[in-house]
Amino acid sequence: MQARKKYVLLGLCACCWLVLFYWGGGVQLRLLRLLTRHRGEVVRPWPNWTDKAFLPRYAHLDELQTDPGTAESPRQRRQAWPAIYKDSRCRMETCFDFSRCRRRGREGFRVYIYPSEKNDRVSESYRKILSSIGESRYFTSDPREACLFVLGIDTLDRDQLSGQFVPNVDERIRGYPLWNDGRNHLIFNLYSGTWPNYTEDLGFNIGQAILAKASLNTEHFRPGFDVSIPLFSKDHPQKGGERGWLVRNTIPPRRKYLLMFKGKRYLTGIGSDTRNALHHIHNGKDIVSLTTCRHGKDWEKHKDARCDHDNLEYERFDYQELLHNSTFCLVPRGRRLGSFRFLESLQAACIPVLLSNGWELPFSDVIQWNQAVIEGDERLLLQVPSTVRAVGNERVLALRQRTQMLWEAYFSSVDKIVLTTLEIIKDRVFSHISRNKYMWNSLPGGLLVLPEYSTHLAHFPFYYLGLGVSPGQEFTAVIQAVSPLISQSQPIMKLLQVVSKSKYCSQIIILWNSEKPPPSRSKWPPMPVPLTVTDGRRKTTSRFLPHVAIETEAVLSLDEDTVLLTSEVNFAFLVWRSFPERIVGYPPRSHFWDPLKRAWGYTSKWTNDYSIVLTGAAFYHRYYHYLFSHYLPQSLRTLVDRTSNCEDILMNFLVAAVTHLPPIKVAQRKQYKELPSPGGTKSVPWANPEHFNQRQECVNTFANWFGYMPLVHSQFRLDPVLFKDQVSVLRKKYKDLERA
Numbered sequence: 001m002q003a004r005k006k007y008v009l010l011g012l013c014a015c016c017w018l019v020l021f022y023w024g025g026g027v028q029l030r031l032l033r034l035l036t037r038h039r040g041e042v043v044r045p046w047p048n049w050t051d052k053a054f055l056p057r058y059a060h061l062d063e064l065q066t067d068p069g070t071a072e073s074p075r076q077r078r079q080a081w082p083a084i085y086k087d088s089r090c091r092m093e094t095c096f097d098f099s100r101c102r103r104r105g106r107e108g109f110r111v112y113i114y115p116s117e118k119n120d121r122v123s124e125s126y127r128k129i130l131s132s133i134g135e136s137r138y139f140t141s142d143p144r145e146a147c148l149f150v151l152g153i154d155t156l157d158r159d160q161l162s163g164q165f166v167p168n169v170d171e172r173i174r175g176y177p178l179w180n181d182g183r184n185h186l187i188f189n190l191y192s193g194t195w196p197n198y199t200e201d202l203g204f205n206i207g208q209a210i211l212a213k214a215s216l217n218t219e220h221f222r223p224g225f226d227v228s229i230p231l232f233s234k235d236h237p238q239k240g241g242e243r244g245w246l247v248r249n250t251i252p253p254r255r256k257y258l259l260m261f262k263g264k265r266y267l268t269g270i271g272s273d274t275r276n277a278l279h280h281i282h283n284g285k286d287i288v289s290l291t292t293c294r295h296g297k298d299w300e301k302h303k304d305a306r307c308d309h310d311n312l313e314y315e316r317f318d319y320q321e322l323l324h325n326s327t328f329c330l331v332p333r334g335r336r337l338g339s340f341r342f343l344e345s346l347q348a349a350c351i352p353v354l355l356s357n358g359w360e361l362p363f364s365d366v367i368q369w370n371q372a373v374i375e376g377d378e379r380l381l382l383q384v385p386s387t388v389r390a391v392g393n394e395r396v397l398a399l400r401q402r403t404q405m406l407w408e409a410y411f412s413s414v415d416k417i418v419l420t421t422l423e424i425i426k427d428r429v430f431s432h433i434s435r436n437k438y439m440w441n442s443l444p445g446g447l448l449v450l451p452e453y454s455t456h457l458a459h460f461p462f463y464y465l466g467l468g469v470s471p472g473q474e475f476t477a478v479i480q481a482v483s484p485l486i487s488q489s490q491p492i493m494k495l496l497q498v499v500s501k502s503k504y505c506s507q508i509i510i511l512w513n514s515e516k517p518p519p520s521r522s523k524w525p526p527m528p529v530p531l532t533v534t535d536g537r538r539k540t541t542s543r544f545l546p547h548v549a550i551e552t553e554a555v556l557s558l559d560e561d562t563v564l565l566t567s568e569v570n571f572a573f574l575v576w577r578s579f580p581e582r583i584v585g586y587p588p589r590s591h592f593w594d595p596l597k598r599a600w601g602y603t604s605k606w607t608n609d610y611s612i613v614l615t616g617a618a619f620y621h622r623y624y625h626y627l628f629s630h631y632l633p634q635s636l637r638t639l640v641d642r643t644s645n646c647e648d649i650l651m652n653f654l655v656a657a658v659t660h661l662p663p664i665k666v667a668q669r670k671q672y673k674e675l676p677s678p679g680g681t682k683s684v685p686w687a688n689p690e691h692f693n694q695r696q697e698c699v700n701t702f703a704n705w706f707g708y709m710p711l712v713h714s715q716f717r718l719d720p721v722l723f724k725d726q727v728s729v730l731r732k733k734y735k736d737l738e739r740a
Contacts (some may be wrong), residue, residue, distance in 0.1 A: 027558035031546055032657050059479055090225050092428050097184050099121060101147035101429045101478060109426045111138045111186075112146035114153070114176065114452070122165045124234045125414070126154040129188055131238065132418040137633060138426075148425065149185045156190045159200045170204040182207030184275035184424070189213045191336070196519045209695035212421050215338035223365075227421050230362040231338035240707020241412030244404035245324065253327075253397035254505035258286040260322045261330035263341065265310065272333045274355055274378045279310065281385055288322060289510065290314045296443065297464040321349045327396060328374065328388045330355060339704045346372075346407040349400040353384060353523045363410060363420055366427075366440040372402040408660075409445025413707060419447055427451070442466065452628045453501035453546075461553070461581040461621040462659065469490065472504035475573055475619065480543045483560060484516040485523060492560040493525060500527040501555070501566045504550050504573050510541055511536035543615075544628040544651060553580070555625065564668075567736045572666045575718050576619035583655050583663040585618025591699055600699045600709065602649075604692070611634045611656075611711040613663035615648040624655055636705060639698070645691060646698035653710055662714035667723055667737055 092098075101108050116122060122130075132138055133150060140146055153172060157164035173179050187209045190332055193199040200220050214231040221228065263492055265275045265687040275291055282289035292314040293307045312387035323329070334355035342362075345352040352373040354361075361369045369375075374391070376384050391399075410420045423446060427434035433451050434619075440446040457463045464471060477499045481492060492510075499505055507529050512518040524531060532549055536542035543557060554576060556569070568586070576584040588610030594601045628651060629637075640647045652663060703709045720734045729735050 026029060033171060034645070084468075086383070088207055088220070088222065090222055092225055095183060095225065096210075096429075096430060100184055104463050108145075109147050109429060110140035110145045111148045111422065112140055112143045113150045120153065121164070121166060122152075123155045123156055125190065125232070125236070126156045126188070128414040129156075129238075129418055132415045133422070135185040135633065136419060136422070137630070140424060147184065147429065148422075149178060149392045151185070151187060153346075155187050158189060158192045160203065161194050162191070163204075173204065179207075182209030185209035186421075187211055187213075188229070190215075190229075190538070194338075198373040201571065206437045206668075209426065214362075215336035217337060217358050218360045219358065227424055228360040228364055229417055229421060230343055230364050231336075231340060232343060232411075232414065232417065233340055235397065236343075237413045237416050239413050239705075241416070242347065243412075243708075244258050244347055244349055244407045246400055246404045250349075250400070253393050253400060255325045255327045256286075257288055257322060257326040259328045259330060259385065260288045260326040260350075261332065261341075262288070262290045262314065262317060262319045262322055262399065263292075263332075264334070265293050269588055274381070275334075276615065277381050278330070278332065279306065279381060282313075286315075287385055288317060288326075290317060297668060313553070323350055326350050327400075328353050330384070332356065333378070343407075345410055346403045346411060349403050349727060351396070351399045353402065355384075363424065363431065365424055366435070366437065366446065367410070367596065367641055368437060368441050372399055372406055374399075390481065405441075405445070407445055409443075415707065416447065423447060438641060444660075448627070448631070448658050450626060450630055452630065453623060460623055464466075464580055471577050471621075472553045473577075474504055474552050475556050476506055476550045476552045476622075477508045477542060477556040478550070478557045479508065479510050479560060480513060480616075481560045482513045484514050485519045488525070491563070495529075495558060495560065495562055495564070496525060496527060498566050499558070499569060500529050502569045502573070505556075507532065507536055507549075509547065509549055513538050513540075513542065538646050540644045541628075541637045541640050544625050546622070546626040546629055546646065550622050550625070553621055554619055555622050556619050557615040557617075562617045564617060565736045567734045568666075568668055569719055570736050572619055572736070575666050577666060579664055580621055581655075581659050583613050583615070583618050583620045584651060584659060584666060585613040585615070585663065586666060586668040587614040587617060588612065588665045589649075589661075590713070591709070600690075600696075600703055602696045602699045608715050609713055610665060610715075611662060611713045612649060612652045613665055615651050618654065618663075620651075624651065624658075627658070628654055633705065636702065643694050643698075645694045646702075649695060649698055650702055653706060656704060656712055657710040660710075660712065662712040662716070664714075665717045667719040669716065 029660050045176070065595055113130055113133060130150070130152070143149070149172065153169055154166050155169065156166065159165060173182075179185070182205075185208075187202075187206055189202060189211065190213075190214070192215070193201050200217065200260070209223060210227065212227040212229050214229050216228040217225065235566050259281070261278060264277070265278070278289045279431075281287055290310070290313055292311050293303055294311050294314075323344065327350065329341065329350035331339055331341045331345060331352045335338065335358040337356045339356070342352055342354075354373055354375045355378050361367070361373075374388065376387070410416050423435075435446050435449055435451050436455070436457075438457060439449045439451075442463070449460060453459070458467055458469050461471070463469070479492065479495065481498075483490070483492075485492070493521060496508065499508060508527070508531050510518075510533045513535055513639070518533050518535075521531075521533075522535075534547065534549065538708055554573065556573070558564075564586075572584055572586070576582075588606075589612040590603050590607065590610045591612065592601045592603060592606075593599075632650070632654065636650060640650060656662070721734070722732045722736065723734070723737065725732075
């Protein structure tokens with residue numbers, strides 16, 4: 001009985017619902033149709049976008065229509081690509097001759113530059129590129145040794161309307177005997193195409209050449225073959241470059257403005273859509289998005305209703321002030337996909353927010369850009385403010401720190417851009433000995449990590465902390481011997497006894513650089529550790545050669561007349577184990593800027609400030625031997641050998657350039673060198689005034705090659721616990737250090 005009542009009730013409800021629908025919704029629909037027919041209109045479920053009567057409510061018709069003669073559809077661009085680049089499917093395996101590079105192992109990677117012809121016009125930017133290659137360790141003047149070839153013809157600007165455009169490139173390169181359809185050639189380009197479409201056309205057939213190009217489109221990029229490079233201005237420095245703007249541990253991570261952009265607005269042509277819409281996100285408070293159409297010769301002829309207002313607002317804000325005080329920087333596409341603002345944002349630690357669909361980011365093969373930039377979508381501009389607001393403070397700080405790492409490692413100078421390009425290609429050629437992504441994306445950057453030394457992260461001192469690895473518990477002492485062995489009372493004999501008593505000493509290597517032949521093994525004192533005498537070939541730089549005999553990670557570099565105690569050696573070694581990426585030692589020196597001479601100076605005065613620790617008594621990692629011998633140019637090493645001076649300063653320059661940190665001085669007694677005897681016939685080099693003058697010149701020569709001054713000042717000194725404290729000496733671990 002109860003079940004029947006339920007079914008009756010459900011049936012009545014259904015009937016009521018049908019009646020309501022018929023007399024409610026149905027009647028309303030019929031009335032709406034009658035009214036519209038009465039007015040002579042046709043009901044449309046959605047507006048017809050070609051209806052001119054409807055369009056003015058949303059936009060002017062001429063804003064939505066595009067002149068067929070000034071733009072191409074994506075399909076037309078794709079169809080034009082094969083005609084421009086006939087070898088668009090090139091890969092290293094199909095379009096590169098590896099045999100030219102592997103004749104001498106990795107030493108066979110040499111780059112040859114075609115000589116420029118007499119009347120060739122070479123832009124400032126291309127001159128810097130050629131200069132960077134010519135001064136690199138890969139350059140060769142013999143084309144028979146070359147693995148890679150670079151044109152002497154300036155191919156950076158292929159815009160036919162530009163004054164830097166070089167005509168008839170196709171005819172000229174086909175006349176080169178080594179061209180071989182571009183095989184093993186590298187072509188640099190910053191600007192391609194011309195008004196109005198700015199296609200990828202370079203105006204000549206690159207054949208099978210590798211293209212190092214700015215503003216590369218992902219559709220045209222040949223992965224594992226081409227190299228995407230950043231767009232840089234003619235004022236970009238050749239070497240060194242300015243440091244990034246992020247102060248270490250900046251708190252809070254957010255700045256005054258959340259998001260900023262200040263730049264040109266294109267009224268017509270390619271790239272105008274994105275920039276014309278940027279005013280929609282401007283609020284004048286925490287989001288500043290400013291554009292101006294006051295550029296070009298005929299801007300007033302094409303100005304629209306917004307131009308005057310935009311120009312006034314544009315002048316209210318200073319670009320540099322915005323750049324310094326913004327957390328995020330919009331980097332929209334211009335006429336081409338790349339923009340100068342990309343590098344400007346990286347340097348300023350202003351997180352780039354990219355609005356350039358299809359842009360293959362610079363060095364995308366090796367750099368993990370998701371750790372440094374926010375990639376937006378040009379079609380979703382209005383979502384950008386909410387996207388950047390949602391980024392947490394920890395993420396903001398991490399992104400900003402990564403911008404600084406990438407800027408200083410790969411983009412701060414033309415040298416670094418060019419060398420990164422060459423190193424990427426070299427890693428492809430010798431893929432079995434190449435850097436991994438971690439090496440490219442962590443300090444100190446891929447350029448300072450030589451895979452020929454090792455491909456294992458744990459073999460490099462600057463990765464220990466990140467990997468949770470501790471350095472070894474033994475060291476190798478390397479002693480530079482320049483005086484003949486005459487008596488058993490010479491300083492080197494005392495030094496051997498002191499060093500060999502250290503419980504951390506694994507072996508001792510003597511680099512014999514004296515004019516006389518080394519004495520027999522019986523002349524040396526008996527020691528508890530192995531002793532090896534190696535011919536230094538009378539070269540000062542031999543002390544930093546990557547000697548195969550060095551098996552420990554730590555190296556103790558010593559001059560033959562250094563005065564130390566075993567306790568000093570032990571303490572310094574334990575300090576080094578806490579700072580394995582730095583130089584740790586005793587005798588400090590310093591550099592300074594002389595405003596009158598407008599040059600760097602060098603001083604040996606004992607002060608509270610230092611920037612150099614001499615390698616006559618210092619610990620460092622053995623990797624720096626390899627870096628010294630294979631990264632630094634031959635010209636600097638030749639200077640050191642010719643003057644028999646400055647090798648310690650050069651090593652300090654190198655380590656400071658890698659770490660961006662000062663060396664570490666440890667406690668020692670006042671005396672550092674054994675004083676020469678009054679009756680001695682030969683004076684020590686450091687007592688000669690000319691020796692000091694040479695060191696002054698070396699500091700400036702080294703700074704010129706690096707392009708900046710890498711040395712960092714410090715007032716930090718590490719002493720043993722209870723050092724000089726008024727407590728019993730019996731309670732102190734390093735008792736001998738108190739007897740200075």
